[in-house]
Amino acid sequence: xxxxxxxxxxxxxxxxxxxxxxxxxxxxxxxxxxxxxxxxxxxxxxxxxxxxxxxxxxxxxxxxxxxxxxxxxxxxxxxxxxxxxxxxxxxxxxxxxxxxxxxxxxxxxxxxxxxxxxxxxxxxxxxxxxxxxxxxxxxxxx
Numbered sequence: 001x002x003x004x005x006x007x008x009x010x011x012x013x014x015x016x017x018x019x020x021x022x023x024x025x026x027x028x029x030x031x032x033x034x035x036x037x038x039x040x041x042x043x044x045x046x047x048x049x050x051x052x053x054x055x056x057x058x059x060x061x062x063x064x065x066x067x068x069x070x071x072x073x074x075x076x077x078x079x080x081x082x083x084x085x086x087x088x089x090x091x092x093x094x095x096x097x098x099x100x101x102x103x104x105x106x107x108x109x110x111x112x113x114x115x116x117x118x119x120x121x122x123x124x125x126x127x128x129x130x131x132x133x134x135x136x137x138x139x140x141x142x
Contacts, residue, residue: 021107021110022064022110022111022112022113023102023105023107023110023111023112023113024112024113024114025065025112025113025114025138025139026114026115026137026139027114027115027136027137027138027139028137028139029115029137030137031115031116031117031135031136031137032135032137033090033094033135033136033137033138033140034091034133034134034135034136035080035087035088035089035090035116035133035134035135035136036088036089036090036091037088037089038087038088038131038132038133038134039131040088041085041086041087041088042121042131042132044085044086044087045082045087045118045121045132045134046121046132047085048061048082048083048085048087048118049118049121049132052121052122052123052129053121053122053123054122054123054124055122056119056120056121056122056130057118057119057120057121057132058117058118058119059117059118059119060115060116060117061082061083061115061116061117061118062082062113062114062115062116063080063081063082063087063113063114063115063116063134063136064080064081064082064111064112064113065078065079065080065081065090065098065111065112065113065114066078066079066081066111067079067099067109067111068089071089074089074092074095076092076095076096076099077089077090077095078090078094078095078098078099080116080134080136082116082118082134087134088134094140097140098138098140101139101140114136114137114138115136115137116134116135116136116137117134117135117136117137118132118133118134119132119133119134119135120132120133
């Protein structure tokens, strides 16, 4: 099984990214698209940010979006990774819009890169501890 299949828990083998064209996507700079499921990846996001701070994060990084056709919950899922780690997915509706736009542009099935903003994740002591969130700069929004 190849590394992407292992990363995403896929049963079927998927081609490694180096054999696929990486599509660069540019949004408006507003970071309006929320990633879902990031609550399952809080430790990963904390590691990406280098730990928690009192003020939290507002970190801009590159995100890679992969088609995750073998996802057991949604065969049209789009996985979102940062620095090679899975951090969430596009919502069902946004995943379908995203796939449609890629297909219309002639890039159906290709992984893509876009800017992402990791927000939140503060720790002010006691029970004042915020969750991390991820917003994408894509030309589609929630």
